[in-house]
Amino acid sequence: MNSAALVRRDLRLAYRRRGELATPVVFFIIVTALFPLALGSEPQLLRRLAPGVIWVAALLASLIGQDSLFKNDYEDGSLEQMLLSPAALEWLTLLRVLTHWLVTGLPLVILSLLMGLLLNYPLDSLDVLAGSLLLGTPVLSFLGAVGAALTVSLRRSGMLLPILVLPLTVPVLIFGAAAAERAMQGEPVAAPLYFLAAMLVLAVTLAPFAIAGGLRVSLES
Amino acid sequence: MTAQPSPALTLAARGLAVWRGDRCLCRDLAFELHGGQALHLQGPNGAGKTSLIRVLTGLGRCDAGEVLWQGEPLRRNSAGYRAALAYLGHNNGVKLGLSPRENLAAAGALMDTPASADIDKALAEVGLSESADLLCGALSMGQRRRTALARLQLSRAVLWFLDEPLASLDVAGAALVNRILKTHLAAGGMVVFATHQALELAPFPVLAVKLGTPA
Numbered sequence: 001m002n003s004a005a006l007v008r009r010d011l012r013l014a015y016r017r018r019g020e021l022a023t024p025v026v027f028f029i030i031v032t033a034l035f036p037l038a039l040g041s042e043p044q045l046l047r048r049l050a051p052g053v054i055w056v057a058a059l060l061a062s063l064i065g066q067d068s069l070f071k072n073d074y075e076d077g078s079l080e081q082m083l084l085s086p087a088a089l090e091w092l093t094l095l096r097v098l099t100h101w102l103v104t105g106l107p108l109v110i111l112s113l114l115m116g117l118l119l120n121y122p123l124d125s126l127d128v129l130a131g132s133l134l135l136g137t138p139v140l141s142f143l144g145a146v147g148a149a150l151t152v153s154l155r156r157s158g159m160l161l162p163i164l165v166l167p168l169t170v171p172v173l174i175f176g177a178a179a180a181e182r183a184m185q186g187e188p189v190a191a192p193l194y195f196l197a198a199m200l201v202l203a204v205t206l207a208p209f210a211i212a213g214g215l216r217v218s219l220e221s
Numbered sequence: 222m223t224a225q226p227s228p229a230l231t232l233a234a235r236g237l238a239v240w241r242g243d244r245c246l247c248r249d250l251a252f253e254l255h256g257g258q259a260l261h262l263q264g265p266n267g268a269g270k271t272s273l274i275r276v277l278t279g280l281g282r283c284d285a286g287e288v289l290w291q292g293e294p295l296r297r298n299s300a301g302y303r304a305a306l307a308y309l310g311h312n313n314g315v316k317l318g319l320s321p322r323e324n325l326a327a328a329g330a331l332m333d334t335p336a337s338a339d340i341d342k343a344l345a346e347v348g349l350s351e352s353a354d355l356l357c358g359a360l361s362m363g364q365r366r367r368t369a370l371a372r373l374q375l376s377r378a379v380l381w382f383l384d385e386p387l388a389s390l391d392v393a394g395a396a397l398v399n400r401i402l403k404t405h406l407a408a409g410g411m412v413v414f415a416t417h418q419a420l421e422l423a424p425f426p427v428l429a430v431k432l433g434t435p436a
Contacts (some may be wrong), residue, residue, distance in 0.1 A: 005330035009316075009323070015316045016356075031404025083365065085306035085331045086279060092331075219284045221272075 001087040003095055021065065026105045028061035041121045050119035051180035054129065055109040055136075055173055057115075058108050062137055063103045063162050065139060066144035069096070070152045079152070088165040089212040094204070097145045097211070098138075098165065105137035121184065127181035128193075135196035136176040142207035143168050149214030171197060230256035230379055230411060233276070236286035246272055247432055252285070254381065254413070259304055259422055262415040265430030270415035271311065274384050274431065277413060278308050290380075292347060307378035309386060313369035317358035321349050321368040325359060328372045329422060341425055342372040362389035367397070374401060381405060383414040 014021055035053050036046055073079040082092050112133050116126050147165040151157035179192035235248040246269030247425055254260050263272045275281030277288055279295050279302060287294045290302045315324050325340045344353045347367040357365055366389050373381060386398050399421050406425040415422065420427075 001330075003328040006327065008332060009319070009327040009330065012323070013316060013318045073314070076316060077310055078309060078313035078316060080312070081314040081328065081331065083280060084303050084306065084308050086300055087331060088300075117388055219280055 001085070001091075003091075005044065006092070007095055010096065010102070014099070014103045020068070021103050021200040024061040024064040024104050027064055028057050028108050028111060029074050030122065031057040031060065033118065033186065035184065038085065045122040047122070047184070050116060050121040051184065052179045053119060054112055054115055054121075055133075055177040055180065058133055058137060059114065059140060059166075059169055059173055061160075062105060062140040062142055063106055063165060065100070066141070066165070067143055067150050067158055067161055068146040071148070071157075074152045074218075075115065077149075077187050077217065079215065089215065090208040093149075093211040093215070094208040097141050097207070100145075101138050101141040103146065104143055108137055109133045121180075125180070125183035129157055129180040132176045132179040132193065132196060135170045135193065135200050135208075139144075139171055139196070139199050139203045142203035143172075146207055146214060148209045149211045149218060151218075152215065160187050230290070230409070231291055232411060232413070233289040234277070235289065237276070238285035239281070240270055240284045241269065241272055244286055247430075248285075251431065252428060252430060253410055256411055256426060257424060257425060258410040259402070259406060259414065259420075259427045259428050260411040260434065261429045262413070263310060263318055263419070263429055264367065265386065267404035269388075269414060271298075273383055273430075274308075274310075274413065274415055278306060279303070280308075280384050280396045287348060293308055304384060305378055306380045307373050307376040308382045308384075309369050309373055310384045311388070313365050314372070315357050315365050315368045317354065319366075320354045320356055321360070321371065322353045324368055325372055325375060325425050329375060332376050339375060340371075343374045346374065346401075347371045348393075366390055367394065368397065379410045381410065381414075383412065383416075385416060386414055387416055387418050387420075 008045045032053060035049065039045060039049070070079060073082065083089060109130055112130050113126050116129050121129060144161070144165050147161045150164070151161055154160065175192040179189045179196065182192065183189050231253060233253040235251055238248045239246040252260065262273060266269055272281055276283045279299060290298070290305065294319065295302055316327070319327065321344060322340060325343065329340070344350055347370050349364060349367055349371065352360055352364060356370060387395050389399065395418070402420065402422060403425065405412060
């Protein structure tokens with residue numbers, strides 16, 4: 001199996017439907033931008049809320065694209081080919097989720113710098129905010145992929161997926177927002193970032209097995 | 222030309238029972254297929270041909286009995302079995318956002334096979350040389366099916382599973398499927414297929430499994 005060629009194929013497909021992939025990114029921008037409009041332009045209040053707002057918006061945005069993670073492959077039969085290929089399904093799903101994160105999660109990390117400024121988040125702590133998202137959003141992608149694998153054969157899984165996955169994302173949200181919050185107040189941020197890193201390690205190593213299992217069950221009948 | 226079944230390859234089913242919901246699609250099904258032989262699954266719409274093919278590939282689950290490849294149950298050596306089989310289902314497994322050439326290259330990356338010269342040859346064989354670089358989304362259903370047939374030929378699999386291979390193909394396409402299958406059988410390969418139309422595979426032996434009418 002040629003992993004690089006598979007990643008290239010996924011990136012090429014992503015580029016050809018870039019409009020669809022831009023949806024979560026635009027959603028993230030709009031939701032974050034709504035808060036100053038609704039809460040008024042008091043800088044201190046916005047700063048106080050910034051870590052939570054950005055993290056919740058990133059969490060919701062990352063869920064938007066998850067539904068399509070395996071759906072297209074399911075509908076055109078590519079998923080069957082993946083399952084029947086001699087390559088390990090776990091490895092294929094790992095590649096798929098990482099590629100998906102590159103095109104949907106990474107833009108959120110980069111944009112968070114801009115949205116932080118919009119919400120008056122302190123300039124010298126922006127690196128921690130982006131860092132927490134850099135560690136956290138891949139975990140969200142893996143969790144979402146488990147849900148996507150389990151619901152891939154259902155016709156209307158649009159709302160089921162967030163309901164399944166959102167409760168699982170709570171720890172990521174807590175530690176992610178805590179890191180950004182502590183950085184803003186000048187407190188040490190190592191602990192929440194380490195927790196996020198630990199969750200990322202667990203997600204990368206364990207989630208592919210759950211995703212592959214979910215796909216096998218979904219295609220069984 | 223006489224076709225001698227080669228005993229080196231064996232796909233067998235023993236006491237196979239498949240239930241979907243509360244309906245029994247088949248019960249106590251047994252067969253043994255060797256290299257150079259084809260197996261034709263017959264039955265009216267809804268009889269369970271697709272379900273049975275999926276069970277034989279290992280995608281679906283059977284409720285009793287077992288499928289044996291080279292005398293070993295599938296789950297004992299599932300990676301080895303997957304390396305030996307190729308599957309063409311109802312859905313082509315062709316990405317509409319990629320051209321036929323890109324689709325075959327991606328399939329090759331998954332199967333660890335072909336060079337680009339092989340891809341050109343396979344595309345020419347199914348008559349897609351001229352549309353090789355158009356997006357599959359812009360091709361007709363028959364052309365997408367031909368792309369999937371080209372993938373089948375690129376794979377080095379000995380055991381082919383075809384579910385309605387003639388779907389959306391024209392007369393020339395049907396002749397193409399016949400030709401491809403005969404070449405495969407002549408090389409000692411095995412084919413399991415489900416069709417309503419007849420495939421002309423003589424002189425190769427075609428076993429038949431008849432599935433009952435839906436209740």
